Amino acid sequence: MRISERALNIQASPIRKLVPLANAAKAAGKHVYHLNIGQPDIETPPEMMAVYKNFEEKVLAYGPSQGLEFYRKNLVNYYKHNRIELTADEIIVTTAGSEACFFALLATCNPGDEVIIPEPFYTNYNGFATWAGVNIIPLTTYVEEGFALPDSLQIEKLVTSRTRAIMLCNPGNPTGAVYSAEELGRVAQIALKKDLFVISDEVYREFVYDDEKHTSIMEFPEIRDRAIMVDSISKRYSACGARIGCIVTHNQEVLNALLKFAQARLCPPTLEQYAANAAIALTDEYFDQNINEYNKRRKTVFAELQKIENVVCKLPQGAFYIIAKLPLQNAEDFVKWLLTDYSLDNETVMVAPAAGFYATEGLGLDEVRIAYILNEVDLKKAMNIFRSGLKEYLEK
């Protein structure tokens, strides 16, 4: 009795696989600061939580496969406010961004087809690609260059007869990079020239710093029919557990396919859509407050990293992650050691080894991803532990 090859080959989450070590540390009485996972500590808006309290329907019923109509209509306004023009019929509500990514791959690729993705990339793209039987072709970007996209020739070189799409995460997890309108324009040109779709994961849209402006893939009329946007409320409203996202495109043929994919799983969670809908009424002030908080954390974590000799990193412009190159051979060993062998005042810190974010073997081995998702007091303590831990580790 053999299981499938994809079941054997699918990557274990490099973020979640060290959780048992963290649990063991906690069981031994150590406090662990978690900077390894993108679970924000920011409160879910009370406006959303009130929806759960006030829900008066007697039957928690199926909703429409494409999502509740009033929610999709309100999303149109949310997107309009973000300079993205579309209709409610061009939105399909999904079970989080995960399902949206998977559907995007299903709609554009046959098994064995290829999608070009800048690396390091969100590690779960590997999972969705495995589900869909799609091959990810990594386009390497570098910490020293702030993970900017390479020139068009470098990208075009990766296109083969099996390439169906370029997939971007903007702002980037795990890089924190924000692609400029110029960079995205180049991707659009390549899509036109090489007949490709562009799948853009924009779940961190609001998380952009220093008065930089986020540009959506939906703002390029020349690839109106080639752009597929993936979105999620998980980070935007600190509602990761709601599992509500959406997939958006102007391409009617793709929409027809997406709707059929959506029908197969009946519907996304119903009550959670009511909650997500309530969040749309939040004003810019809500985001300003949160982004201001994250901005402080970003500066804190960057300043703390700057204090460490021979650590390479750039100030990230978006999301809430930073990748740091450390002066050692194997960052995963160091991350494990922090959990199993190290503590400062009986506390330690957990970060994510970055190698799992690269598809090219051997890259990122000396890098870690830090998610700055704790309040400043804890973040400073955690980074202090990180710094002193690294010092001790290097002197071992």
Place this chain on the structure above:
Amino acid sequence: MRISERALNIQASPIRKLVPLANAAKAAGKHVYHLNIGQPDIETPPEMMAVYKNFEEKVLAYGPSQGLEFYRKNLVNYYKHNRIELTADEIIVTTAGSEACFFALLATCNPGDEVIIPEPFYTNYNGFATWAGVNIIPLTTYVEEGFALPDSLQIEKLVTSRTRAIMLCNPGNPTGAVYSAEELGRVAQIALKKDLFVISDEVYREFVYDDEKHTSIMEFPEIRDRAIMVDSISKRYSACGARIGCIVTHNQEVLNALLKFAQARLCPPTLEQYAANAAIALTDEYFDQNINEYNKRRKTVFAELQKIENVVCKLPQGAFYIIAKLPLQNAEDFVKWLLTDYSLDNETVMVAPAAGFYATEGLGLDEVRIAYILNEVDLKKAMNIFRSGLKEYLEK
């Protein structure tokens, strides 16, 4: 720019595709009785709804990929009560039964592999098979035989070198058939003989009538490592919109793969698991009441069908569906006509054409599936409309 072949080929939901006609009928002022979809009218238990009202966490956070531990531990007791012995680590909570079915196919099949499924079958299996690139090999069963499984030779004849599993729905949607211990034992023997997995969708476990007892695929020790059970709370607690299910197996290798699939999509909805957990405390009395109600409806719908000349159907033993063979060529045309051209006192009825539940072309064209999910008063009215509509349609 071409979309993928699977995007072009995936079946539109035969249940949901006629929804626009129903909407048009309603817009024109007609009342439509919906017997076409498995959305029960039974209230979601107040014990579940109270969880939403009383949830006091400030952050709606990610849960573990395998599901919340306290919920999985309580599920162990639920299953024990249903003569299924397992541990909390042998359960992975999924986003409804849909995801559980998909994961089961992913874990057992490579693209191009085959799964044998008795037809007519739950039409969304087609969608999950398309997602996974798996080919469904239909094992035809017949309304005249109450959709019982054919003898072992008939089943074995379908096994090829690409066959990886036999997938059952028990009790059956859309058939209402309940497989006996003898039938399941034969499937187990075939699985052993031919080296196959058995995937068993048991979401209608409690919906069994006339003192018949449901037998789970987990009750066959000879296929302890080959059995994969798919489950969902959608029908059990009339909580279709919660999107909580699970996948269960004793096979450690399959579990490892399932956990990695689960990690790729991070987690199922968090708060919905709290609600599902509250439902576990419901006693047999809860089910007795509901099953008693469905049993009355089952008898009503069957009695009403018996009144119509030349309609073939058997009294179903489980779930809340009945398939009826009608004295006409094309049941879908009739179903459409009921929505577009017919009404009785400005009311009409919607049922599901059954052809979409068959994989073999040409089968089921003269059959419909009726979901008896309305209260008896409405059900009688709806069946009266169905009967008089059919009479008029046949006399046209």
